[in-house]
Amino acid sequence: MLVIKSKNEEETRTLGRILGRRAFPGMIIALQGDLGAGKTVFTQGVAQGAGVSGTVNSPSYVLMNLYHGRVELYHFDFYRLEEEDDLFELGLEEYFYGDGITLIEWADKFPSVLPADRLEIEIKKSDKDWDVRYLFFKPIGKLDHSVLEEIKEYASAGN
């Protein structure tokens, strides 16, 4: 597990961007953390890194937003999802096991639907500093760990 401190919104977005540049087709990024932790900010960075232009917001009233970048990006948010059947109606497997990058906010709400190989990222707020976040990167299963190399470098450069 890799833990990175982010001192402000822009650093969280930059971390997302670094990951987005390295993200590969079929990659699953499972985000968790409280309301306002920074999951959407991080996602905006991933989208930029994946070559998506335009605004990326939480898919609040739909289950998923699809963006076209270097590869497709499927942005899910499980916050308002009540039952996993809704996901299967949407044809989740085609996304999760397709050629795009899948990113899920509130992924921990329905852990059983998540593919075995994924990158989990938990974002925790600091209880002391308003703008500080801790990002816990947890590769699960056969995830290619090299996606995390540049993030390690960013952290060790003292940012």
Ligand SMILES: Nc1ncnc2c1ncn2[C@@H]1O[C@H](COP(=O)(O)OP(=O)(O)OP(=O)(O)O)[C@@H](O)[C@H]1O
């Ligand atoms: N270090 C930081 N990283 C990310 N966001 C930060 C940071 N410091 C402050 N913020 C602020 O925290 C908020 C994060 O909002 P964001 O929508 O990304 O959270 P979220 O985890 O997606 O919440 P939700 O569960 O409602 O979807 C923003 O208002 C942002 O400006």
Ligand SMILES: [Mg+2]
């Ligand atoms: Mg959000």
